[in-house]
Amino acid sequence: IAPDGTREFDLELRSGTTDLGHGPGTETWGVNGSYLGPTVRAERGEPVRMNVRNGLDEASTLHWHGMHLPAAMDGGPHQMVDPGTTWSPQWTVDQPAATLWYHPHLHGATAEHVYRGVAGMFLVDDPAGPVLPDRYGIDDVPVIVQDKKFDGDRLDDGAAMFSDTGVLGDEVLVNGTPGPYLDVTTERVRLRLLNASNARVYRFGFDTGLGFELIGTDGGLLPKPVEMTSLQLSPGERAEIVVAVPAGTSPVLRSTPPDLGADFWGTRFAGGADTMDILQLRAADRLESNAVVPSALAAPADLGVPSVTREFDLTSSTQINGKSMDMGRIDEVVTIGTTEVWEVRNVSGxxxxxxxHDVQFQVLDTDDPALTGPKDTVYLPPGRTLRLLMRFTDFSDPSTPYMFHCHLLRHEDNGLMGQFVVV
Ligand code: C2O
Ligand code: CU
Structure with a gap:
């Protein structure tokens, strides 16, 4: 905490080597270490300053995914941090408790920088929120899921032939750990799932059929917990689940073939036929009692009545509304204080x-319980249209844009991204 009350974080992008299960010599990047980065945590209402030092020998950025903040602090492609320099954005955290994350967001090379290992969680806490399991690393555990491919001891980011989805790995790391397990010591454990993979969609569930409660999505808690046995997350999405693992058992969190809504080859080339073990939970023979999930969690945000509708056609793997990302072009101008519906259509097949960026939206016209909470990233099956309700409350800046894009990182790098300003 700085003298002015600001909570300060020093984050340095570094290169190094990490043993990811293929020997100690795997070249990786990370934040304050050689792979991934520390969990950053701040309270709602707290002013924060992030001192982002770039210790790599190429320029990069750090973007605060899911954060409501001024565009100039967002860490997108317009906030490049040159090697050896420090960028210090600051803002006041003003949004509900949530599991957010950070990762590079430079134009054209986000996939590579994230794949090498630059990413971490950013947790927003709200002391006024409901009582939930909250002992970090004990009954409140980050689960950063990434699939990787290796060529010897080298991280291989080559995509399969014919596939335009980007790299799909055949191994899974959780928090950078191969073959991961978690010792469970409490009656319930809260898992903060983050799909930090470049391209893979996971469908999480337990091998034993054990159910769990979904309590939160990208931008915060649901109105009430939802019981489920499987949950799909595409790249960039998060979910908080609470699991009661029976004492003495060791169920495996596993990803089974997701429902991508694509045709046979489209599904195959996107990894949609794969089953992968994610994380084993090893429950002790006697479990300590801990917080129970309350039946009401958070009042849904009042986003108001929309006065503007915008249409976004994902026309190919490189274009939105027929245009590829151009750093010098503003695609949309939003008026501060308005509620809008963004109608997003996947017509690319x-x-x-x-x-x-900047907002948490509500997905309209859906009865999918996994879409009842605040979202900033949503899966968009081929041929589907989703209507997203969002409100732009503050931070006018006519000269600095926020981004909207596909979070399959190769698509983003290839131009499936656009820019909007709030004025
Ligand atoms: Cu997670 Cu525009 O990024
Ligand atoms: Cu895409």
Whole structure:
């Protein structure tokens, strides 16, 4: 905490080597270490300053995914941090408790920088929120899921032939750990799932059929917990689940073939036929009692009545509304204080999702319980249209844009991204 009350974080992008299960010599990047980065945590209402030092020998950025903040602090492609320099954005955290994350967001090379290992969680806490399991690393555990491919001891980011989805690995790391397990010591454990993979969509469930409660999505808690046995997350999406693992058992969190809504080959080329073990939970023979999930969690945000509708067609794997990303072009101008509906259509035939910076939106016309909470990233099956309700409350800046894009990182790099300003 700085003298002015600001909570300060020093984050340095570094290169190094990490043993990811293929020997100690695997070249990786990370934040304050050689792979991934520390969990950053701040309270709602707290002013924060991030001192982002770039210790790599190429320029990069750090973007605060899911954060409501001024565009100039967002860490997108317009906030490049040159090697050896420090960028210090600051803002006041003003949004509900949530599991957010950070990762590079430079134009054209986000996939590579994230794949090498630059990413971490950013947790927003709200002391006024409901009582939930919250002992970090004990009954409140980050689960950063990434699939990787290796060529000897080298991280291989080559995509399969014919596939335009980007790299799909055949191994899974959780928090950078191969073959991961978690010792469970409490009656319930809260898992903060983050799909930090470049392209893979996971469908999480337990091998034993054990159910769990979904309590939160990208931008915060649901109105009430939802019981489920499987949950799909596309790249960039998060979910908080609470699991009661029976004492003495060791169920495996596993990803089974997701429902991508694509045709046979489209599904195959997007990894949609794969089953992968994610994380084993090893429950002790006697479990300590801990917080129970309350039946009401958070009042849904009042986003108001929309006065503007915008249409976004994902026309190919490189274009939105027929245009590829251009750093010098503003695609949309939003008026501060308005509620809008963004109608997003996947007409490309391929597998995509859609992410909007600065806001958390509500997905309209859906009865999918996994879409009842605040979202900033959503899966968009081929041929589907989603209507997203969002409100732009503050931070006018006519000269600095926010991004909207597909979070399959190769698509983003290839131009499936656009820019909007709030004025
Ligand atoms: Cu997670 Cu525009 O990014
Ligand atoms: Cu895409």
């Amino acid at each position: 391929g597998v995509h999702n859609f992410h909007v």
